[in-house]
Amino acid sequence: MCNQSSFPFIGSLGSSATFSFEVFHQYGKLPMENFHRKKSFNIIECKKKKPLSTILPTSPKPTTQKLGSGMLLWKNYISLSDQVEIVNICQEFGAGPLGFYKPSHRNGAKLRFRLMCFGREWDPVREYCQYGHTTTPLIPDYFCSLVKTSIQDSQVYLNSKHEIPMISPDVCIVKFYTKTGQRAFHQDRGEGNRSRGWPVVSISIGDSAQFIYGHTKNVHKADKVLLESGDVLIFGGMLRHIYHGVKRIIPNSAPLPLLEHTMLKRGRLNLSLTKF
Structure with missing residues (x-):
């Protein structure tokens, strides 16, 4: 669900979307705050930017580390200028009513990161992806282009393209970790893409993890x-x-x-793009 226009935009809000959230809440017994944001969260400091007289330095040349059959790490893949663009896009949407929130477990305990989504609504507890008419913003075409390019570049280093098949992502899960943030050791289990081998393209911005x-x-x-700023796994x-x-x-x-x-x-800004 990539946005084919030059600029990302928010889908229309409809009663069917609200109804589907309510039904899922009753069925899955998840906190409704996992879907409805109570207040906005900024990933940037609320200060006036100082005028910059210097241009961004040139990023180091990208290098690769093959971590296994179908698992590749690109170091320094995203240039500093592209990292700035990614931060600006995530801040634009993340500070809005459909932006970053802190998801909860069923018992009410908070997860240790902030979350927002493009393309489809995703819940980190059940790894459920909301289909159909939703209120999430469409994935910026800029992000989809990064996915396509990174997979194409990766396939050169693989024995077969089937190790990392090409996808058109329909969900982008954006997390922001503070210095105490963590993501528990887990296996993606709620996604139909696992059986097809559709890859996850994970982009790291900010502090290392x-x-x-x-x-x-x-x-x-x-x-x-x-994983350092500009890396793609x-x-x-x-x-x-x-x-x-x-x-x-x-x-x-x-x-x-x-x-x-x-x-x-x-903190660390992380974008995970895949196809459900």
């Missing part, structure tokens, strides 16, 4: 890799079912030019 992954749910046997094919999570955020590790040009808060 220690990402853990493994073939079993034993977190003590998990491998780990550092892609996993699909046979490794689409892999267990993964964010163990910790590395405070004060974001590139200073990025912070100066965006006023991004200390």
